[in-house]
Amino acid sequence: MAEDDFDKYVEEIGDLYKSYKYVLVGSVAVGKSTALSHFRNISTQDEWLEFMPEDMAKDPSKVDDSIINDIDEWIAQQWGRKNYKLLRITSGIHLIDRGPLDSFAFTPKGEWVKKAQLTKKHISPGKANRKLCPAEVILLLGDPCVMASRAILSQKDTDAEKLEKQQKVLQYIYSFAQLGERIIDTRNKGKAQVAKEIARIIFMEEYKEAPLNGMLESILEGEIPEPDYL
Numbered sequence: 001m002a003e004d005d006f007d008k009y010v011e012e013i014g015d016l017y018k019s020y021k022y023v024l025v026g027s028v029a030v031g032k033s034t035a036l037s038h039f040r041n042i043s044t045q046d047e048w049l050e051f052m053p054e055d056m057a058k059d060p061s062k063v064d065d066s067i068i069n070d071i072d073e074w075i076a077q078q079w080g081r082k083n084y085k086l087l088r089i090t091s092g093i094h095l096i097d098r099g100p101l102d103s104f105a106f107t108p109k110g111e112w113v114k115k116a117q118l119t120k121k122h123i124s125p126g127k128a129n130r131k132l133c134p135a136e137v138i139l140l141l142g143d144p145c146v147m148a149s150r151a152i153l154s155q156k157d158t159d160a161e162k163l164e165k166q167q168k169v170l171q172y173i174y175s176f177a178q179l180g181e182r183i184i185d186t187r188n189k190g191k192a193q194v195a196k197e198i199a200r201i202i203f204m205e206e207y208k209e210a211p212l213n214g215m216l217e218s219i220l221e222g223e224i225p226e227p228d229y230l
Contacts (some may be wrong), residue, residue: 006091018091020207021133024198025099025174026140027167028158029150031186031194035140036097038195042202045085046070048078059157060106072118075103077108080122086133086151100132100212104219105169107229116220123216137177138201140194141167142186165229172227176218178212 001009010016024032036044043157055067063071078098084098098119100119107115124130144164151158174181184197218224 002091019089020134020202021086021089021096021135021209022094022095022138022198022202023096023099023135023210023212024138024140025102025170027105027142027144027163027170028156029147029149029154030140030142030164030167031150031191032097032140034143035093035189035194035198038191039095039198042093045082045094046095049081050078057154057156059162062157072103072115076118076122079103080125083123083133084130086135087130087202095202096135096196096224099135099137099174101173101215101219104173105166109226112219112226116216119216120220126162132216134209134212135212136182136201136208137174137186137212138182138198139170139172139174140184146187168229169227173215173224174210176215176224177212181210185220 002077007018010018024036026032033047035048042134053071055063056071060068081098086094100123103119104112104115123132144160144167147163148158148160149226171183182201184194186194189197215224
């Protein structure tokens with residue numbers, strides 16, 4: 001259907017979404033990009049809009065603070081642009097690699113509010129009043145040892161202990177996504193099985209958006225506190 005005809009049709013039916021957005025989140029090397037590659041029949045968005053800086057593949061503890069700051073700024077800029085694109089989507093089914101709150105899994109203790117301020121600055125720059133685009137969250141979990149092996153093959157400097165911590169923090173953050181959260185444990189499952197479970201959520205389950213902007217504001221206000229194990 002033409003866009004105008006579709007908008008008119010949905011308006012007349014009532015109580016329907018015009019677009020369905022699913023954000024695929026999870027630790028490094030859990031298999032998000034691989035899962036995304038199975039869904040070329042719907043609209044997909046990769047993790048970044050540009051090639052990521054080389055230093056992002058390194059262990060943050062081995063990178064200078066000035067470079068870490070540059071990386072944080074780059075990520076926030078990327079999410080500002082990516083979020084703007086998502087807000088302008090008018091129709092269709094969309095699967096997005098990585099969520100806007102994933103960066104907190106890479107943020108040291110005591111820095112969450114600062115990271116939330118930086119994220120908000122790029123989501124709504126200047127006099128704009130943009131908010132994080134709501135979407136349903138699909139969280140992938142995996143075996144940290146398996147993920148570490150994949151990370152090494154991808155030339156990412158990390159280990160099972162760090163990935164387990166990342167995964168734990170992501171579970172904590174997205175536990176505040178309320179009914180918008182879906183969890184898929186990828187352990188002992190092949191690529192096709194994981195894709196099938198994602199497809200079931202997209203095509204057969206009720207669509208439930210997570211209040212991503214409200215979660216960002218809650219981190220900013222300290223209502224979602226930093227976990228003790230950081």
